[in-house]
Amino acid sequence: MTATEPLITATPTQATPEAFKDAFRLHPAGIALITALTPEGPVGLTASSVASVSADPPALAFSVTRATGSAGGILSAPTHLVHLLDAQHIGLAEVFAHSGTERFTPEQGWSALPTGEPHLPDARVALRCRILQATPVGSSVLVLAEVLEIHPGEASEPVAYVDRAFRSLGDRS
Secondary structure, eight states, rough: OOSSOOOOOOOOOOOOOHHHHHHHHTEEEEEEEEEEETTTTEEEEEEEEEEEEEEEEEEEEEEESSHHHHHHHHHHSSSSSEEBBGGGGGHHHHHSSSSTOOOOOOTTTTOOTTTTEOTTTTTEEEEEEEEEEEEETTTTTEEEEEEEEEOOOOOHHHHHETTEEEEOOTTOO
């Protein structure tokens, strides 16, 4: 095959929300808990959209599906923490992935940083961030955040979100 010969591929489908979700369903993503302190109290959510953007200066990006509830609290807070999770936190990731669940209980292991943000000390790492830009994209908001501090924790087995489930990436991967 030469560079000018077309590749033989399957017929493309319409880019619908369902087809888009299917395209990413088997594309593994890391798991994070994003937390913030609001005047109403602590808020948090599970995110599989966190990505490194720049090392110099340190910056990351993530998206939230709406600007209300926990996501709205994170978007309006002056700072937030992005906890990068390991397999030991699959249960906690599931709790924070659903609205109306009990969050920030003593049994879950939460503490607070001196700056007030809810902190999970046994997460692999927590990145304290400040939003630089929040851009609406359809029903979601894309967030670009500056990393202010890095709080190391405890590393264990990596975890990924794939095919609508949290999966440990132990030695079997």
